[in-house]
Amino acid sequence: MTKSNNNLWVHVVWNTKYSREYFNQSLWKNYLNKLFFEISDEYKIQLYVVNGYTNHVHALIRLRGTQNIAAIVKYLKGKSSKMINEELGINHFNWQNGYYSCSVSPDRVKKVENYILNQWTKHSNQKLKDELKYFAFEDF
Template sequence: MSRTNHQIWTHVVWNTKNSENYFSLPFWTNYLNPLFFKIAHEKKIDLHFVNGYKNHVHALIKVKPNQSLSSLVKLLKGISSRRINEELGINHFQWQTGYYVSSVSPNRLEIAIKYIVNQWEKHQSIDFEQELKIFDFDEKIYSFINMK
């Protein structure tokens, strides 16, 4: 029996066009989380966690060896922006071009998950621009997470 075992975990972040604040916590809970998981299911994307804040998204995706991460992100961003526009009547909603991605070691998954899950709590003390500066230092991003 031939089988491929893989542990290709990625933490992906993207923001709204011009970093505009569109989202509230109830909107995340009631609309965006279910939307991203529905898209992931439809497109066979192994999305494990997704959360964000007013103007950005964090996603933990396990990439299969036969998948392209850029294609997966393109699907999540493209379909979600189209559905937000169509279903909610938000005219011209768009995501910013591009995204940030970092690989996540399997032994650091719990830390990455905690970071993604605690977005609303974390952003009480740090804004998105400060968060992006932290991402420039891979080791610091997950040590920053050690909050409750």
């Protein structure tokens, strides 16, 4: 092979600090989705889909061979926190330390995309803690 070809997909989830509920569906639709895609473009992150709920974010990212998930999440969280503080005027907005991530098989990308896009429907019946248990990551 003369060049590298990667097909590495990662589902990432992170919370607001103290799991405070800052966001509504309109804010996700009209601001946060656009913000995360703009930040991703700046850093050459292949963000496939992003969505969330009142207090957390789900993102599906395709990694390039030179990228690592820790650096990507650090950049997304840092830059978005700064922009949310500046543009929305939420004083002292921060994301919680840490994140959850898991690899996604290429043949499951569409299923994970649908899962992420349906966060508002899903959370009308399920809390984040229960959702993370589904992913077998209870200490988030």
